Amino acid sequence: MAKKKQEIEDVELELTPMIDVTFLLLIFFICTMKFKVLEGKLETQLPKDVGVNSSPVDDILEKVEVDIVRDPSRPGGLRVAINGQAMPNLDTFRSRMNQFVQNDPETRCTLYPRDGVTYEQVVKVVDQLLMVKLTDITFAGVSFDA
Numbered sequence: 001m002a003k004k005k006q007e008i009e010d011v012e013l014e015l016t017p018m019i020d021v022t023f024l025l026l027i028f029f030i031c032t033m034k035f036k037v038l039e040g041k042l043e044t045q046l047p048k049d050v051g052v053n054s055s056p057v058d059d060i061l062e063k064v065e066v067d068i069v070r071d072p073s074r075p076g077g078l079r080v081a082i083n084g085q086a087m088p089n090l091d092t093f094r095s096r097m098n099q100f101v102q103n104d105p106e107t108r109c110t111l112y113p114r115d116g117v118t119y120e121q122v123v124k125v126v127d128q129l130l131m132v133k134l135t136d137i138t139f140a141g142v143s144f145d146a
Contacts, residue, residue, distance in 0.1 A: 064100055064109045068125055070116035078121045090128055098132040108136045 064082060071079035079086060080093045087093040100107045109129060113122050129137055 064097070064107055066109060066111050066125065068111060068113045068117050068122060070114065070118075070121070076121070076124065078117075078124065080125060090124065093125070094128040094131055097129060097134060101132050101134050105133075106136065107134060108138070109134055110138045110140055112140045 065084075067079075067081040067084075069079040069081070070077060075089060078090075080090065081087065082093065082096055087096060097109070111122065111125065126137065
């Protein structure tokens with residue numbers, strides 16, 4: 001008896017499902033991987049509250065608070081107060097600020113422009129501060145009027 005030859009079929013390998021499974025595994029491992037966070041951490045042995053200078057920085061540096069209030073009865077429609085003490089005019093304000101700067105060249109000044117104060121009035125005050133060579137000027141963004 002004669003044997004029949006079996007025909008061998010060419011089998012094509014399907015790569016699409018294998019690529020899909022590979023990408024799914026890759027995405028799974030990327031999403032579940034946890035990175036060790038080293039940034040921002042320095043393991044040091046520093047003293048907590050003892051040191052050469054234990055007083056806060058605000059006590060060391062003198063801080064001047066300047067209130068700028070709209071006052072139509074005054075010249076220029078402006079009232080300026082240094083640490084709560086009202087100044088009669090901008091010349092007096094400038095000379096008082098000059099005393100602060102001469103005592104401590106690193107004097108910090110915070111301006112508190114109140115409601116109704118115009119940009120022009122704030123610029124007048126800043127000009128006076130720049131005339132006495134005061135450069136550390138900050139602006140308060142919140143009005144504390146009661």
